[in-house]
Amino acid sequence: MSPKPRLLTILDAVTIALLLVATVGVFFYAPTELVMGLVQKIFYFHVSAAWVGMLGFIIAAIAGVLYLRTGGRNWDLVEMAAVEIGMVFALITIITGSIWARPVWNTWWTWDPRLTTATIMELVYAAYLMLRQGIEEPERRSRFGAIYVILGAISVPITFFSIRFSRTIHPVIVGNGDPTALGTFDMTPKMLQIFMFSLLVFSIIFADLLWHRVRLGKLADAVEQMKLKLIQ
Amino acid sequence: MAESQQTPTPSVVNGTLPGEVSDRAAAAAATAQDKPALNTPFLRAMAAVVWKDLAAEMRSRELLSAMLVFAILVILIFNFALELDAQARANVTAGVLWVTFIFAGTLELNRSMAIEKDRGCLDGLLLAPVDRTAIYFGKAIGNLVFMLIIAAIILPIYSALYTVNLFNPGLLLTILLGSIGYTAVGTLLASMAVQARTRDMLLPILLFPVIVPVLVAAVKASGGFLQGASFSELSPWLNLLLVYDVIFTAVAFMVFDFVVEE
Amino acid sequence: MIEVRHLVKRFGPKTVLRNLDFQVEAGEFVALLGPNGAGKTTFLRILASLSRPSYGQVQVAGYLLPQQASAVRRRLGVVSHQPLLYGDLTAEENLRFYGRMYALPDLDRRTQEVLDLVGLAARRRDMVRTFSRGMQQRLAIGRAVLHDPEVMLFDEPHTGLDQEACAMLDEVLQQVAARGRTVVMTSHDLARTADLASRVDVLSHGVIRASTRTDRLAKDSLLAFYRQALEAE
Numbered sequence: 001m002s003p004k005p006r007l008l009t010i011l012d013a014v015t016i017a018l019l020l021v022a023t024v025g026v027f028f029y030a031p032t033e034l035v036m037g038l039v040q041k042i043f044y045f046h047v048s049a050a051w052v053g054m055l056g057f058i059i060a061a062i063a064g065v066l067y068l069r070t071g072g073r074n075w076d077l078v079e080m081a082a083v084e085i086g087m088v089f090a091l092i093t094i095i096t097g098s099i100w101a102r103p104v105w106n107t108w109w110t111w112d113p114r115l116t117t118a119t120i121m122e123l124v125y126a127a128y129l130m131l132r133q134g135i136e137e138p139e140r141r142s143r144f145g146a147i148y149v150i151l152g153a154i155s156v157p158i159t160f161f162s163i164r165f166s167r168t169i170h171p172v173i174v175g176n177g178d179p180t181a182l183g184t185f186d187m188t189p190k191m192l193q194i195f196m197f198s199l200l201v202f203s204i205i206f207a208d209l210l211w212h213r214v215r216l217g218k219l220a221d222a223v224e225q226m227k228l229k230l231i232q
Numbered sequence: 233m234a235e236s237q238q239t240p241t242p243s244v245v246n247g248t249l250p251g252e253v254s255d256r257a258a259a260a261a262a263t264a265q266d267k268p269a270l271n272t273p274f275l276r277a278m279a280a281v282v283w284k285d286l287a288a289e290m291r292s293r294e295l296l297s298a299m300l301v302f303a304i305l306v307i308l309i310f311n312f313a314l315e316l317d318a319q320a321r322a323n324v325t326a327g328v329l330w331v332t333f334i335f336a337g338t339l340e341l342n343r344s345m346a347i348e349k350d351r352g353c354l355d356g357l358l359l360a361p362v363d364r365t366a367i368y369f370g371k372a373i374g375n376l377v378f379m380l381i382i383a384a385i386i387l388p389i390y391s392a393l394y395t396v397n398l399f400n401p402g403l404l405l406t407i408l409l410g411s412i413g414y415t416a417v418g419t420l421l422a423s424m425a426v427q428a429r430t431r432d433m434l435l436p437i438l439l440f441p442v443i444v445p446v447l448v449a450a451v452k453a454s455g456g457f458l459q460g461a462s463f464s465e466l467s468p469w470l471n472l473l474l475v476y477d478v479i480f481t482a483v484a485f486m487v488f489d490f491v492v493e494e
Numbered sequence: 495m496i497e498v499r500h501l502v503k504r505f506g507p508k509t510v511l512r513n514l515d516f517q518v519e520a521g522e523f524v525a526l527l528g529p530n531g532a533g534k535t536t537f538l539r540i541l542a543s544l545s546r547p548s549y550g551q552v553q554v555a556g557y558l559l560p561q562q563a564s565a566v567r568r569r570l571g572v573v574s575h576q577p578l579l580y581g582d583l584t585a586e587e588n589l590r591f592y593g594r595m596y597a598l599p600d601l602d603r604r605t606q607e608v609l610d611l612v613g614l615a616a617r618r619r620d621m622v623r624t625f626s627r628g629m630q631q632r633l634a635i636g637r638a639v640l641h642d643p644e645v646m647l648f649d650e651p652h653t654g655l656d657q658e659a660c661a662m663l664d665e666v667l668q669q670v671a672a673r674g675r676t677v678v679m680t681s682h683d684l685a686r687t688a689d690l691a692s693r694v695d696v697l698s699h700g701v702i703r704a705s706t707r708t709d710r711l712a713k714d715s716l717l718a719f720y721r722q723a724l725e726a727e
Binding site: 068120123130131135136139143146147150151152154155161162 | 472
């Protein structure tokens with residue numbers, strides 16, 4: 001059995017340290033926003049989690065394409081790991097967003113394109129897992145998973161744009177947004193630094209979790225092999 | 233973990249078989265020459281599949297009669313659930329129509345694939361020397377025809393019950409474009425769902441999250457046409473439907489082999 | 495006619511066929527016997543081009559699988575324990591549909607011939623769903639020989655049939671095989687196998703354990719041969 005790689009242990013430590021630094025930075029380095037107050041602090045991790053949720057989807061779709069092309073078991077493991085991590089972070093995004101929206105928009109939920117798209121993304125992830133659960137034969141399960149994640153990755157952006165044709169109240173902080181959207185604000189340089197740092201930290205968290213999950217998948221395969229050998 | 237530890241037959245796995253490489257190369261060369269002559273022409277195979285689905289339906293009339301009753305029931309349910317008076321109808325007609333199409337559509341897609349699975353017919357199709365995508369397009373076109381038949385049943389009933397005129401060319405075009413996207417994705421996902429343990433339940437769960445763009449665009453466009461908007465006003469929605477149709481037909485074309493090839 | 499070397503088939507971590515070698519000469523009728531889960535159906539699905547080998551070489555009717563699948567499919571007829579027929583189409587329509595999928599010329603004449611062969615000409619216009627299991631199975635054989643294949647695969651064709659239907663099926667099977675076709679059949683039924691087949695192979699745990707010509711076997715010694723092959727592991 002392969003022992004835990006040293007590099008992975010180092011990455012774990014670095015990830016935890018960076019997350020602590022980011023948390024400290026959010027609360028003590030970045031200035032508090034004037035209108036919204038402390039609740040605005042959610043923004044840093046909310047957007048970072050959303051980024052990871054999307055990243056999971058992109059990586060899963062790429063792994064899906066590579067799986068169909070090569071049939072390599074590793075791509076299947078990467079794809080499933082990316083989906084599972086992406087699903088958790090999409091959920092974190094939706095929950096932190098609701099916590100923020102309650103005081104700022106005066107509602108937990110609104111049918112805004114981003115919120116709706118995040119939810120649909122979550123549903124695609126859930127459907128993916130149900131599809132895999134419903135199929136017994138391992139290779140077919142992997143093929144169908146890859147196909148579905150590709151379909152999902154193509155349809156979710158189209159969903160976003162189709163809903164965006166109608167008006168939105170979600171603030172656009174990065175890029176050009178409607179300046180009158182409720183809850184929008186201008187980032188000070190310090191805010192921007194922490195924001196960028198959070199994005200980086202969350203990307204590293206993603207990489208770390210992905211590594212762990214792929215390794216877990218390989219170990220599970222090895223256990224399965226051993227079980228079969230015992231039976232025979 | 234080393235590859236050789238996982239494989240119970242290392243001698244075959246790690247060493248190349250004698251003559252394997254040259255045989256493969258010969259096979260590749262042979263395939264390139266053999267294929268066009270040996271496969272039944274794409275369009276003929278596709279037409280045979282469409283003909284088969286339509287002939288079976290003409291004989292049993294299962295879908296036709298079921299859809300007739302289903303459409304009346306759904307409209308009845310909406311009537312009481314939404315209190316469809318004249319004012320409410322103006323806003324929700326498009327939505328009611330599309331919800332009916334989509335639910336009726338999942339029933340139809342499930343049925344269409346269950347036919348292939350019940351007596352092992354899918355294997356029968358795969359045993360024939362035809363391009364796998366010809367089978368996909370045959371099934372998809374059959375499903376599209378059935379979707380349009382469903383629309384042709386629902387529209388007159390709705391028109392008659394509420395004395396509104398739904399025979400608007402824009403609306404019909406929207407229904408056509410929406411149905412193409414819906415069946416392109418639906419046929420692909422139904423052929424996957426039918427191979428799963430939870431097959432009937434799985435199709436809507438797989439299908440609905442990925443057809444949201446079709447629903448959004450089709451409802452907007454249908455509603456617009458019913459309220460007398462012009463083609464140019466609604467062209468963004470029609471374009472969106474068209475883009476969706478093209479993209480997903482292409483994707484289904486590329487991945488269908490992986491659904492049926494073991 | 496059929497040449498299989500070093501065939502391995504895996505489903506995920508499970509290995510079903512392990513380094514299997516198998517040859518069939520033209521005109522032979524080979525029965526594959528073996529306990530449940532021995533890999534018979536998997537093996538037949540690979541020969542039928544429905545499943546890809548994980549490793550190894552498979553050649554059917556002179557063409558390689560899976561690379562030259564369409565050439566193999568043209569020369570191959572398959573009867574499984576499912577009839578592969580559409581219940582809402584008539585016997586004739588089912589044959590016509592499959593005939594179109596094979597792009598056969600002169601379909602009317604060929605359909606008539608096949609219906610006569612399997613003894614269903616009188617019920618050509620009846621829906622398949624109204625047929626008994628035995629009639630469906632005979633029509634399934636008709637479907638499989640429609641394009642006059644050189645190689646035929648039967649996967650437990652007797653499953654779910656009563657004695658009478660089995661006897662009628664055997665008659666059709668013998669007719670089909672008598673035309674010099676190569677046949678591979680999996681079965682549980684030792685008695686029927688001994689009558690039909692010219693050679694018996696025993697498949698167990700993913701390899702061929704033993705093989706013998708039926709004319710070299712003394713009468714009623716097939717069961718002893720089968721048991722011996724399984725014990726020899």
